[in-house]
Amino acid sequence: MNGLTGAYVPGGSPLHRLPAGAKLAGLAACCTVLVLLRAPVSMAVAALVVGVLFAVSGVGVAAAWAQVRPVRWFAVALFAMQVVFADLPSAITSVSRVVLAVALAGLVTLTTRTEAMMAFLERCLSPARWVGLDPFRLSLLLSLTIRSVPVMADLATRVREAQRARGVEWSVRAFAVPLVVSALRHADALGEALSARGLDD
Amino acid sequence: MIELDDVRVRLGQREVLCGVTARLPERRIGVIGANGSGKSTLARLLNGLVLPTSGTVTVLGDDTRRHAARIRRRVGFLFTDPDAQIVMPTVAEDVAFSLRRHKLPREEVQRRVTDVLDRYGLAGHADHPAHQLSGGQKQLLALCSVLVLEPEILVMDEPTTLLDLRHSRLVADVLRELPQQVVVISHDLALLADFDRLLVMDEGRIVADAPPPAAIGHYRKLMS
Amino acid sequence: MPRLTGGKGFPTGDIARISVFAALIAALGLPGTLNLFGNTVPITLQTFGVMLAGTILGSWRAALAVAVLLVLVAAGLPLLAGGRGGLGVFAGASAGYLIGWLPGAAVTGWIVERGGHHPGIVRLAVACVVGGIGVIYLVGLPVQAAVTGVPLGRTVLLSATLFLPGDLIKAVLAAIVTKGTQRAYPDAVPAVHRERLRASKEG
Structure with missing residues (x-):
């Protein structure tokens, strides 16, 4: 196996410059909001916000997709299950909730150096x-x-x-x-x- | 200077060393003997990794039982398997790890690391992950991490066992150039051929103690 | 024989064992490392590794090994099965199972430690089932239900049919492998290891 590197994409965006701790706190806040949102419309707004954040970060489409890709089949299965067992709106809400949370978490990973993240987590483990x-x-x-x-x-x-x-x-x-x-x-x-x-x- | 006085080591039920006494002032000392003859334990006694069950080991004037920490700072130890000795992900980090307690400024650490890597042909690999090195280069890195501390004695436990001929020769050449006292445990008789003194171990005892030609002769007879 | 105790309360040998087992759990998730039954069933063996960490390292060392692994994963290193890593894995539906590894490994180890110097195969299997499946599911299922919005009852039913058979096989295998390891390397029993540490501290 090759060098163990994270998925960090170098860049100078405001997101890159934020300290790791701040980004993690923001991520936690965003995920909480995602859990509270119920209507498909609010999910659309959330998706838009996430899209803007990705655009600001300038990490590129390929890197963004690589973060979300692992959950693609899960998303399809979840959607199908929700449509069968619940209804279309809740299917849309649950799937977008998972995908957006994963995307946001991925965004933090993409804009934070592995060492910076490790240093922060190390402090958490103190x-x-x-x-x-x-x-x-x-x-x-x-x-x-x-x-x-x-x-x-x-x-x-x-x-x-x-x-x-x-x-x-x-x-x-x-x-x-x-x-x-x-x-x-x-x-x-x-x-x-x-x-x-x-x-x- | 290394002195062993009636040293016995018991590990569990087994007596691994049964009364070893020796004064070792020579600069280059080799230790040979069958597997399980107590060579590795002897090596580990010299830097306090193993303490004698009875008897005393005196290294550079200190009793290993009382001053293990000080002795470990002055006695470098090179193991057979560099993978078990390299603890940091990249080459330069591993050498720098050795210097962590010296409280040196960052530039000084950098300088010493670069110096030692340069000396042993690893300068180009400073930022590479250690696992990308070949087996021989890993052993050189392990050696660099020991030598950067400028130990007064260097103990090596079968340093060439896992190396190919080219890298074994390289290690042999490095050994020849080292100014400090070295104690080398090895099955590689060519490596020890020009040493000052060889100890032959068998079943926890020194059974021969002579310059290489005589000691190797004795060892061959023992093995046949 | 190495002298493993440090002067500062945390044994040096433990640092090495914890790191190596964290790395072992990661290595068990690498593609091509191990595919069960030839190549027919693609099962990730990382939970198998978590169980082994528990049975061999003992409770808190095992939990620490898992914690180290999860920290590196959170920092972005691709150490989970399929090269997954980064914070995304803690936002997905399986996040609870990952977090569950921590108490799971600890409970597995705790049960084995109660077995003293010769933990029997039954105890080992029970430890792996209770810690490596029970505890992990206990944390994983509610999180999965919450994230996906699928009711807990249905989530339980689904996981029970999809994953439980494989996990039970892994638990039994982990017990058998632990027994084999402890026969070949007595120091792989947590109680034996602790006793040797204590002995070398006094000696």
């Missing part, structure tokens, strides 16, 4: 102090996880190849037990290396 997790260890935890994803992905690929070579491709047990054991070995080696690199001192 109550973890109470279990002895100081801010330094917390941020190490996040970095170490990003570092470990490709390592675990490689490990999974290797275990799967070994499994194929032994002709036990169908057994989940033959895949997952060696994978989890290797993951634990790796984790404990990593813990030892962190000690060697002075984390305990």
Whole structure:
């Protein structure tokens, strides 16, 4: 897998310049409003507002679509179900509520650097102090996880190849037990290396 | 200077080291022996990762049991698998992680990181994700992250086991140039051929202690 | 053998285990990592990973592993199955299930921890079903009902027929895999791990 990057689209719009915390608060407020809206007409207004926000951000149609795309089949299924079980207006309201919420959340993701978002969320996690997790260890935890994803992905690929070579491709047990054991070995080696690199001192 | 005095290490039911005594003033020391002979435990004793069950380990004048933190600052440790040692997502970040406690200004950290990466041919990769490096480059990165702290002793646990011939040679060349004392655990006899002194371990004991040709001869006999 | 305790109350070895399991849950969602039964049934194994985190790390470490993963996802990294990431996943209908991973992993771990040094296969399976399915559904279903506007009763019925069979299979598999792992690596039992940490702290 390639570099782990977020979906951030560089830009200089007012939305880009807002701090991550403000955008998240705004997102929460907008989602609450979306839940309260009932009439299809108000949904149309909401859609217009979201459209304007996207236009202001200048992230482009392709990036916007990439954020909403994952829910497209869900939206279709939900629409069909609502039409059958309820009526057309509530079908329109529910579907647009989900799509608009996802789009807005996507907009925050597109206009906020991964690091800025991570720094903000890290601050939100600071109550973890109470279990002895100081801010330094917390941020190490996040970095170490990003570092470990490709390592675990490689490990999974290797275990799967070994499994194929032994002709036990169908057994989940033959895949997952060696994978989890290797993951634990790796984790404990990593813990030892962190000690060697002075984390305990 | 490293001194081990009647060191025993017991892990659970098993005695992994049974009475090891040695004075190691030489600059380049190799340790060879079968799998499970206690080599890795010996290496881990030298920076306080493992503490002796009885006996004492003195490194640079400090008892590892009392001054583990200080010793870890002065003794660098390179593991076999660089993936278990590289903890930050990108190359430069990982080297900078080593310097985190030095409270250096940002530019100074930057300078030292660039310097060490430059020295070992990784300058072009500073901002790359660590997982995009080859196995050999990862080991060089792990080495950079250790050397940037300028340790007085460097302990390496099978540093070339996972490397191809070219990268093994590269590590061997780096080793030759290092000014500090190095203790290398290895099965790679070529790597140790020009060392000052080799210890041969078997079942938790040092069974031979000699310059390379004699020690390697003993080891071959032991293995046959 | 590594000495895993730090001087500051939070064991260094735990940081590594939490990170690696967070990464493992992410890796289980990567395409091509694992497709159940050849390629015929595309099931995401991330909840399977959440259950494993619970049974092996124990309650609060597992919850922390899930929290770390969700923070990275919220920050925009594509770590959920199908390369999903970003805040959008917390606005969609499945948001509740994701949030449910947190208490789900914790409860799974808590039940396993009550089993002491040799948690039996039945306990492991119960832990995975209660934590990995019960708790996750308990959070997920109401959120799903609220977001979609489909009445809760109907949402429950729908999920029960669509997802419950697969999730039950995953829970049983997670229990079997945990048992196998703990046989190969005794330190994979939360109680054993804790005891070893304590022993090395004193030693």
